Amino acid sequence: MATYRYNPVLLVLIVIGLAAALIVNWQRHGVEQANSRVEMVMDYEDIVELSQTEGVPLDVLMRQFKEAGVTTLAVYETTLEKLAKSGRLTALSGAQLADAQRAGYAVDSVLGGSNINTEALYVLGDGPVFEETWSDLIRRLGPERVILKDATPRRKVLEVLANPEKVMKWNLGLPTHELKAASGYGFNVIARPTNYTKVRPEDVEAVFARLQGIPNVTGIMFVGEEVLGYPDLLALTAQRMKEQGLTLAMIEHPLQLGFVRQEGLLPLATLLNYQAARVYVIPKDEQPKLKVLEAAHRWVVTDQERNIRINLLRKYDKAEPGQTVIETNLAYVAAVKQGLVAKGFTIGPAGTFAPYFPAAWLLALVVIGATAAGVLFLTLVYPFAPRYQYILLAFIAAVLVVPLLKGGGTLTRQAAALASAILMPVLAMTWQLDRWRRRPPTLPASLGRIIGDGAASLTLTVLLALTGGFYVGALLGDVRFLLEMEIYRGVKLTFVAPLVLITVVYLTRYDLFGGSEVRGLRDLWRQVTLLLNCPVKIKTLLVFGIAAVVLWVFVGRSGHTAGVPVPAIEIKLRTFLEQVMYARPREKEFMIGHPAFFLAVMALYHNWPRVLHYVLVVAATIAQGSLVETFAHLRTPVFMSLVRGLDGLAVGIVFGVLAVAGIYLLRCLLSALARRPVAK
Incomplete structure (x- = not known):
């Protein structure tokens, strides 16, 4: 069995980055609470x-x-149309005045004896409203197109040389x-x-x-x-x-x-x-x-x-x-x-955020921690000498940190946040896989033991994955992101990439086809080759078709697109959770990922097929990725994102217990039916 070493230096750098991230998030929390x-x-x-x-x-x-x-x-x-309807002034087209003249009305006296321009608009009135309208018409058309045709102590007349229908609807200050x-x-x-x-x-x-x-x-x-x-x-x-x-x-x-x-x-x-x-x-x-x-x-x-x-x-x-x-x-x-x-x-009057920007040195520590996480992941897939790990760490960290220390680095921070959101959930699940490999579950396995192990292991995994959330919340925690003038980039990738990476990790540790001992990265390619050479049957195509639909829904429901509609029953569930909890947990966590984690534990205890265990591990990773991605919604207060994740854990444990108990009950029922004598 291949063994993987967690470099303590890299772990220390990740912990230091976490400490810096917690400081920034605490400062950010204060800014959010004040608004x-x-x-x-x-x-x-x-x-x-x-x-x-x-x-x-x-x-x-x-x-x-x-x-x-x-x-x-x-x-x-206002507009001339509004002012005319409210009776604050009169606005008539030249054509309307010409019609009135032909009908016998004394229009000439209104215009001070001037001829009517049927293509112009005539505005009649007096007082402050008229004066404001006059000044704004001049600003928009110029004085040569807004002509004072007549003025008396009680009334003034403007001739506006513009399309009457359009001018009536123009904004005029x-x-x-x-x-x-x-x-x-x-x-x-x-x-x-x-x-x-x-x-x-x-x-x-x-x-x-x-x-x-x-x-x-x-x-x-x-x-x-x-x-x-x-x-x-x-x-x-x-x-x-x-x-x-x-x-x-x-x-x-x-x-x-x-x-x-x-x-x-x-x-x-x-x-x-x-x-x-x-x-x-x-x-x-x-x-x-x-x-x-x-x-x-x-x-x-x-x-x-x-x-x-x-x-x-x-x-x-x-x-x-x-x-x-x-x-x-x-x-x-x-x-x-x-x-x-x-x-x-x-x-009262709208609150605003203080112009908060985290200290560059704190952000630099978080970026170094994210870089250390990336190097650590590489060593857990393909181990290489520590000196090369440090060289790689130093090179990448220098490229990312220098722009920060120079007073810029927005793109650097976005890249480090994306890496943190992808890597931390995968590292948390990788640690859990290695923990299971070091101490395989032993039989007999009672229902209580499976539930206890599942709840404890899930809680530890969630706490580890939260490191990624704190990293994201700190790296993108300045006022521009809180106002959403800048945004987290890579939402779709954040959902998909952890599933790909955990697949790579899984195939370097377990043999999907059973029997063979996995010795690391080279066995990954062997398993991929075997998978590609498998005969394709109709039922296989159906399974892949269902998986494709699930993936489409999973990705399409992420971010802020209108691609995949939300069922009415789910909207009602969301409303209920919003009313009874401080922060509504995400369905991907408590309905899919966390119950799958419990079932993955059960699969180990009962030695279910390896392919099924792999599917459950991937589903469990969905929840960890979703947990971290919650913090990528920077407009959401960081405290609410944290509580949302913990609420998801609490509700997810309940759903996980129900899932394990349901499977256990089903097994007992099937076993009882199998022992019943056949009727003669």
């Missing part, structure tokens, strides 16, 4: 619309939503009257401006000039595909936001990975020294399918697990049974607030 304030936002227009459609005075409705939990109103840029109204009702305000085409400094200044006199403006959530000032004036935008103490609101992508595409968003966040908060909004086509309590529960889970600090709540357009539309929306807001407060959140 627990959630801003509850609704669109100003939504509440106004509810007031108009339901016939409730606006001031009454505003007070009710404030009492229910809304802290902030989002105010969008933040409406001061709405900003003041929202603030006047006692709410904070989030402004939602758009960028200008060929934006100029005076355009940026105009936006912030309108915000300057408005109290309680807490942040900006940009609309459109660009942030204000992109591409050349981001520094000016950042400067003005800093001066007014505004938080940058970054809207999470519907697939929950990254943000809705807005050019300049991430550079602006950097210029703001990460004074930014993540925003979530339930998609318009999805919210109507959710009951109020289901939607409220989603908000609580979202804020807990994804560092969302601005909840942009859309209104419900249909009432719940036995309620009015307004009662439904008030109950919705109140349920979200109550759920968040119950989980320890406070309600």
Whole structure:
């Protein structure tokens, strides 16, 4: 039997890396704990619309939503269409005026005797709203295309030389009257401006000039595909936001990975020294399918697990049974607030992360530990002399550490995190395989003995695999990753690679075909050759087909893709676990991997076929890989990732015991049936 030596120097380096990782994760935990304030936002227009459609005075409705939990109103840029519908000014196309003239109306007097341009748009009004509209039309079209045709003490007339239908829908700046109204009702305000085409400094200044006199403006959530000032004036935008103490609101992508595409968003966040908060909004086509309590529960889970600090709540357009539309929306807001407060959140202006970056020397120790883990794995597959191990270690560590010590190294850290996520679960399972080989289980094996050995061995393996999680959480634990401006790369590889590597390890230690003594790496190729030369039967193809489907589901369900749908019964199970546990464990762990670990122990005790034992070991590795990959979701607090893994272990032990007991009971039943005499 081939023996493998665990180099103590490499083990010490891994432990030192773990100590450094624990320090970084503790610091990160403090940063995450300090950011627990959630801003509850609704669109100003939504509440106004509810007031108009339901016939409730606006001031009454505003007070009710404030009492229910809304802290902030989002105010969008206005348009000529909105202003005309609200009666704040009049906007008519030249064609409409020509029609009126032909009908006998005195249109000439309206235009001060000027001829009508049927291809132009005419804007009539006076006062602050008209003046703001006029100034923004000039900024977007130029003074030569916005002409004052007539002016009296009570009315002014503008001729706008542009396509009337399109101009009516253009964004024309933040409406001061709405900003003041929202603030006047006692709410904070989030402004939602758009960028200008060929934006100029005076355009940026105009936006912030309108915000300057408005109290309680807490942040900006940009609309459109660009942030204000992109591409050349981001520094000016950042400067003005800093001066007014505004938080940058970054809207999470519907697939929950990254943000809705807005050019300049991430550079602006950097210029703001990460004074930014993540925003979530339930998609318009999805919210109507959710009951109020289901939607409220989603908000609580979202804020807990994804560092969302601005909840942009859309209104419900249909009432719940036995309620009015307004009662439904008030109950919705109140349920979200109550759920968040119950989980320890406070309600108010959005919290932001401190601009945390771990010390370079701590990260260097973690990277060296990850490198040592990689070298150790190689020695456990193909042993080679210690001096060559140290040379390899020194070379790889130097390549990875030098960029870190120079103040950069983001790619280095991502590479080391990927290596840690792949290698640590495999090393944990490799240690378990070698432990089984050194001390093979002995018969007779009682059910209690199998369960006890399985629970103890699984717990040790999980604790070893957690090293990889702590490595990942530390290496990618700065504020950029917490905000998801940078992400962990290699999610699919993280799920697949450990299964391949544990297969290599297994074939260097056990003979799948039975009988022969395995002597290391060269016997791996012998077994692969035998496997490739096996005759293919229809049932073999069916087995491989089933395995391919399982692999497709396994990989397709990883990450944040919409490739493989989640069954309704699984969604209900997830919701139940979210309600009864601090952090919902992953199904891959407690329903697949951990029970497979128990069955792998049982397979050794009862000398089941080696191929079956191999399949169970691979399935058990799935859980260890999933456990570590949990920490790769950097937007999730590191403490929650840890508790999720431990919850998975606890529930997995229960499922493992049930799996072993079920097999044991089935064996007893079959044995009893076999001993029954045949009826004559």
